[in-house]
Structure formats: structure tokens, C-alpha cells
Amino acid sequence: MKHIFQKGTDTSKTLLLLHGTGGTEQDLLPLAEIIDKGANILSVRGNILENGMPRFFKRLAEGIFDEEDLVFRTKELNDFLDEVATKYEFPRDNITAIGYSNGANIAASLLFHYKDSLNAAILHHPMVPRRGIELPDLSDKKVFIAAGTNDPICPAQESEDLKSLLEGAGAKVKIHWEDFGHQLTINEVKSAAEWYNN
């Protein structure tokens, strides 16, 4: 997968950056600076193109996912993490994903399908990636969700459902609310940084 890797000063920790629809691997680099200056950065571009816009998996319509492709792309990303952890020599078991929108959805999907894919996740405006499946044991995982009370793409109930499903699998989840629709705000990034560093 197309990506950027930057070795950190503390090579034990890696931030996995996953952009929103229409974004690139450049988009979330400033967030990594705010969350953890010292960590390795692995920023990946989604392999799907929807009318020229990169994404991490196909959708049938706005908010309606192509489940088969979601499962396939989640495995592809998980395999890619295995491969690059060896290539760049960083610990595979200490990756924190930071995703926005479609990137948050694929990060949530990694958690939904693979027990040890991520150590933690910061999800900006995520949805429930899939319903009706049993989640792996996530009892040692930490998740921060930034959601919008008035997000037209990810309704508030969807954020609450995601929290409950992750908690049901044993994850520790914190939810942070903003009132700016689907926007990724500096306030929610600062709140994520505080959560990550505590």
C-alpha cells in the first residue's frame, strides 16, 4: 500500500494514520505531531478510488458499506502492518491508529476482526463498521472516539453503539463530543492527545 514511514525518536511506539475519503497519506501528519512527537509514523493511503477519491474500502452508498470489500481490505491492511513492522523493524504489538471518517472506520474494522492488530485507536467521527458479528477479546485495548452531536454522516447513536460494542468486547472506551458536524476539530485532537498521554 502507498505509505509514508518516519522513524521516531522512540521507536517502540508507532502511530498509524488513516485519512478520510478523498484524502491522502499527507493529511493526518500534523495530528501525529500533536499526539506523540516521538513515535514512529506510518501513514497509509487507501487502495480504493471512488470517483478519483482514495478510500480504504468500497461503499454502496453514503454510509452503506460493501461488507465483502470491507472484510477483504481489513485483512489487506492487517497483512500490510505485519509486513511493514518487519521491514521497518518496529514492534507490531504497539500500534495506535489515528483515523478520520473512512480511516476511522477501517481502524474500527481492524479492532472488530483482529484481536492483536492495534494496541489502541483514536477514532475521529467513526461509524459501526459491521453489525452482527462476534468481536475478538479486546480487553487490553484502549479506544478514544471523537463524535459530533450533530454529525450528519455519523449519527450520535452510531457513536454510542460503537462504544457499547467495543466495551462489550472488553475495550476501555472514552467518547468525546463536539458540535461541529463531521468536522475534525483541533479541540477533539487536543482532547485525544490528553487521553493518549495519560
Ligand code: MLT
Ligand atoms: C465511509 O464511507 O467510510 C463513511 O461514510 C465516512 C466517509 O464518508 O468517508
